[in-house]
Amino acid sequence: MQDDALIEPSEGPAFAIRHPDGASEVVLVCEHASKTLPKALGTMGLDEIKLASHIAWDIGAQAVAEMLSDRLDATLVSQRFSRLAYDCNRPPEADGAYPVRSEIYDVPGNVGLSAKDKARRADAFYHPFHEAIDALIEARLMAGRSVVLVTVHSFTPIYFGTRRHGHLGILHDEDSRLADVMLDASAALELDQVLRNYPYGPQDGVTHTLQRHGLTRQIANVMLEIRNDLISDDAGQTIWTGRIAELLGMSLARLNGEGQA
Template sequence: MRRLSREDRAEDHDGGRDEAATIDDPSSFPAFEVIPGAAEAGLLLICDHASNALPAAYEGLGLPPGELERHIGYDIGVAGVTRRLAATLGCPAVLSHFSRLLIDPNRGEDDPTLVMRLSDGAVIPGNRHADADEVERRLALFHRPYHAAIEAEIARALAAGAVPAILSVHSFTPVWRGVPRPWHVALLWDADPRFTAPLLEALRAPGDLIVGDNEPYDGALRNDCLYRHGTSRGLAHTLIEIRQDLIGDEAGQQAWADRLAGLLPAILAEPLLHERHAYGSRTGPVPPIYP
């Protein structure tokens, strides 16, 4: 079964509609939500595609009613898993508060799929004519504030004397372009194995899951969220993808939060996960680690 291209990966994830707001007053439409947690917890959760909310001024990006409720809007189930896991472990979490169709926070600022004009067969009218000025506006209002919030949580942990590991929570569709996905869960990673290897082992140990390793996507994506905050900083990190039919309701979200909460403490007890190491990237040379 093939791994998806960058364009396919940008199209494939799920959606539902959040309450609209206006962008005239940034306080009425925050770009992110921070769930408080102990700075010394040793773990930071991030959720790039937590919401499909759009400011009212964008008028649903011109999409017909219901389109944002499809998988093109956000990652179904991930916000619930992230909130529950953060509450159980007492760790902080940063969640996006805008649809990935507005601008994708899991893409670098130079990525051609940053603002999608076509997603899973749907033309996005509000993006079709988004010029460089409009993309810059969305970067300033949504993308950069989200990443600044992640940077602030990392800085808070480091100031407390704790080097955090980062877990990015995503989900994937059970069927893509008519092809069923066999995996229940998968981990995506680039070159740093510290978090991924033990979590893969722990997920596979009970024998009740089909666990993907860099499936159905490849985790080496230059300048994406984990490249920026994990690879470039030398922080241990991994991205978990949970199949959406398993977390489509509160019971499934709770079950997966409980499963992960049972596995993560033992993994995070390994001191190596709380040291800074430069492992490089399969995408090419990595700029010097920044603070």
């Protein structure tokens, strides 16, 4: 391992790709898939309970993303290290890429990072992950394939002491094409508590991946946020994979039928 490397060869790479040759037009992304920290960063001053909590990863999101990938034959790109090391849904210039505090918890390992420290983190985690997504999408577009970007996240049922009652958030930035049809389809499927830009929205800085890979290429894109107590076990993950697969299927049929995708 080079002196400035954050990921040992035995730990790498920074990302994983599932079904790289997937036939679906959907490209799935899971930026907060893992709670794993690279050995070089130790525990970042956090105990085991905090390192297993939502501050370290999106609980259940990777499992749902993998099941969707299998069910749809859709390629999935996942980050293999905790967002505490680097939040891959934030650009390198954003303070939130290196969170010094997550909800009510301080993150000692991110306090006082120098510009060099931040660049080292971005080089280890952010750039390889997003360059892999860039390469995948560009290759498909060059081959004349349609591409739809779907990112998979989860959120906590209680945030700063306030209970969140929504089940599924459909998030978008300036391009709401896919979100609009998904919200319409969720009503047709009688799915409960499916909400637009919930529990966050673009004003909260959560749509970086959509902006970088979707908006810049004018491909349909959406960010999914599932309440994590609904997908914390196999049964819940299976249920929500089925619901989202059906929702995506209906939505993409409508979108393609309108000639907008």
